[in-house]
Amino acid sequence: MGSTGRYQVCCIGAGYVGGPTMAVVAKMCPKIDVTVVDISQRRIDAWNSQQDSELPIYEPGLKEAVLNTRGKNLFFSTDVDGAIERANMIFVAVNTPTKKDGLGAGRAADLTYWELAARRIAKIAKSPKIVVEKSTVPIRTAEAISTVLNASGTTKFQILSNPEFLAEGTAMRDLENPDRILIGGNLKDEDGIQAIGELVDIYSHWVPKEKIITTNVWSSELSKLVANFFLAQRVSSINAVSALCESSGADVDEVSMAVGMDSRIGSKFLKASVGFGGSCFQKDILNLVYLSESMGLKEIAEYFHWVVRMNDLQKDRFVSRIIHGLFNTVTGKRIAILGFSFKKDTGDTRESAAISVCQRLVDERANLAIYDPKVQEAQIWQDITAASRMDRLELERLVHISSNPYEASQGSHALVVCTEWDEFRDLNFEKILGIMEKPAFIFDGRNVLNHEHLRKLGFVVYAIGKPLDP
Numbered sequence: 266m267g268s269t270g271r272y273q274v275c276c277i278g279a280g281y282v283g284g285p286t287m288a289v290v291a292k293m294c295p296k297i298d299v300t301v302v303d304i305s306q307r308r309i310d311a312w313n314s315q316q317d318s319e320l321p322i323y324e325p326g327l328k329e330a331v332l333n334t335r336g337k338n339l340f341f342s343t344d345v346d347g348a349i350e351r352a353n354m355i356f357v358a359v360n361t362p363t364k365k366d367g368l369g370a371g372r373a374a375d376l377t378y379w380e381l382a383a384r385r386i387a388k389i390a391k392s393p394k395i396v397v398e399k400s401t402v403p404i405r406t407a408e409a410i411s412t413v414l415n416a417s418g419t420t421k422f423q424i425l426s427n428p429e430f431l432a433e434g435t436a437m438r439d440l441e442n443p444d445r446i447l448i449g450g451n452l453k454d455e456d457g458i459q460a461i462g463e464l465v466d467i468y469s470h471w472v473p474k475e476k477i478i479t480t481n482v483w484s485s486e487l488s489k490l491v492a493n494f495f496l497a498q499r500v501s502s503i504n505a506v507s508a509l510c511e512s513s514g515a516d517v518d519e520v521s522m523a524v525g526m527d528s529r530i531g532s533k534f535l536k537a538s539v540g541f542g543g544s545c546f547q548k549d550i551l552n553l554v555y556l557s558e559s560m561g562l563k564e565i566a567e568y569f570h571w572v573v574r575m576n577d578l579q580k581d582r583f584v585s586r587i588i589h590g591l592f593n594t595v596t597g598k599r600i601a602i603l604g605f606s607f608k609k610d611t612g613d614t615r616e617s618a619a620i621s622v623c624q625r626l627v628d629e630r631a632n633l634a635i636y637d638p639k640v641q642e643a644q645i646w647q648d649i650t651a652a653s654r655m656d657r658l659e660l661e662r663l664v665h666i667s668s669n670p671y672e673a674s675q676g677s678h679a680l681v682v683c684t685e686w687d688e689f690r691d692l693n694f695e696k697i698l699g700i701m702e703k704p705a706f707i708f709d710g711r712n713v714l715n716h717e718h719l720r721k722l723g724f725v726v727y728a729i730g731k732p733l734d735p
C-alpha cells in the first residue's frame with residue numbers, strides 16, 4: 266500500500282498500450298490509484314489536456330474513460346521516480362521497436378527503453394515491487410530484466426509477463442471484455458505465486474476468473490509473438506488467394522465466406538486487402554524470425570518470414586495494378602488517397618500500407634491528394650518524408666493534404682482507398698464522379714465500397730481479389 270493506504274499501480278509508458286490499459290484499470294478499480302508516467306512531456310501534457318480533443322491517442326470510448334477517472338484515481342505525470350517509489354505494482358509498457366539491422370532476415374526487438382526503465386526501477390525502488398511486462402518482448406526477457414533488477418540485492422522484485430492483446434481501433438472494447446488475460450510468472454515459488462495472485466486480483470474486478478490464465482513466463486512471452494503471427498498469417502494467406510482470384514475470375518470475398526464458414530477455420534481475419542500494417546505484426550514476426558535464426562532453426566525462420574514477404578508483395582501488386590490501370594503511367598496525374606492510418610478508428614500510421622503505396626506513387630511522380638479523417642497533417646508529412654528518397658521541398662510539389670474527400674477527388678484520375686473508414690462507404694459518388702478526370706478509376710484496397718453501384722455510375726473499379734469485369 267502507498268502512504269495513502271490505497272493500492273498503488275504505476276505504468277511506465279503512456280502510449281497506445283499504457284494509456285488505454287490504465288484508463289480501464291482506473292475505471293474498473295476505483296479503490297486503486299493508477300499513475301501513468303512517461304519521459305515525453307508532450308505526451309503527458311496531451312493526456313492532461315483540458316481540451317478532450319487533444320488526447321494523444323484516438324480510440325472510441327477512451328476519452329470518456331479518461332475524463333471520468335482523471336484526477337480521481339488516474340494520474341498522468343512525468344515524475345517517473347515518484348511513481349516508482351510509491352507503487353506496489355509497476356507495469357512497463359514502453360516501446361520495443363525493431364532493430365534496423367540483423368545478420369539474417371530476422372530483426373531483434375530493441376530493448377533499450379525497457380532496460381532503461383528497469384534500471385530506473387532498480388535504482389529508485391526501496392520496497393518490494395511486482396514488475397509487469399506489458400510491452401511485447403522476446404522470450405526470456407523476464408530473465409534478463411530480473412538480473413538487472415535484482416543486481417543490487419537490496420530490494421525484492423517479482424517479474425510477471427502480462428502481454429497485451431488489444432487491437433487499436435477497438436482497444437477499449439478489447440480491454441473491457443478481453444478474450445483472455447494471460448499472466449506468466451514463477452509458478453514454482455511462493456513469492457511468484459503471490460505476485461500472480463495480486464495481478465489476478467486486479468483483473469478479477471471485471472474479467473471472469475475462467476478467462477484469466479496463468480503459465481510459466483516463457484510461454485506467456487512467446488504466446489504474444491505467436492498470436493500476432495497467426496493473425497498476420499491469416500491476412501497473408503487470404504491475400505495470396507486474392508492474387509489467384511484476380512487471375513482466375515474467382516471472387517476472394519466469396520472464397521473467404523465459403524472457407525470461413527468451416528468452424529475449424531472461422532471467418533475472422535480473412536478479409537483480403539492491400540496488406541496489414543500497425544506497429545506490431547511485422548515487428549513481432551521479424552522478432553520470431555530472429556529468434557528462430559538465433560536458435561539455428563533456419564527453415565522455421567523462413568516459414569515465419571514468408572508472412573511478411575507476402576505482405577510486401579501484396580502492397581507492390583496493388584501499386585502495380587494502379588499504374589497498369591492508369592495506362593502505365595501516373596506521372597503528373599493527380600491521385601486521391603483515401604485513408605492514411607493503418608486501419609479504421611485509429612490515428613496511428615505506424616507501418617500503414619498507405620505509406621508504402623504513397624511512397625511508390627510519388628517515386629513515379631504522381632501528384633497525391635491525401636485525406637484521412639483522424640491522422641494529423643504533420644504526421645502524414647513525417648511518414649511520407651521518412652519513406653521517400655526525395656527531400657521535403659520536392660515532396661511538397663507532389664503531395665497535398667486534403668481536408669475532405671471531395672477536395673482530394675477534385676481533378677483526380679483515380680481514388681485509392683487505403684483505409685476502411687466507414688465514412689468512405691457513404692460518400693456522394695455521383696458528385697465525386699462529376700469532379701474527377703475521365704475515365705475515373707477507383708482502386709479499393711480494402712474492398713469496402715459498393716463496386717456494383719460504382720460501376721453503374723460509370724467508374725472503372727479495381728478491387729482486391731476480384732475479376733476486373735465481373
Ligand code: NAD
Nearest residue numbers: 278279280281282303304305359360361378382400401429
Ligand atoms: P508507444 O510508442 O505508443 O508508447 C511507448 C511510450 O513509452 C512512449 O510514450 C515513450 O515516450 C515511453 N517511454 C519509452 N521509454 C521510457 C522510459 N524509460 N520511461 C518512461 N517512458 C518511456 O508504444 P505502444 O504502441 O504503446 O506499444 C508499447 C508496447 O506494447 C510495445 O512493446 C508494443 O509492441 C506492445 N503492444 C502494442 C500494441 C498496439 O496496438 N500498439 C498492442 C499490444 C502490444
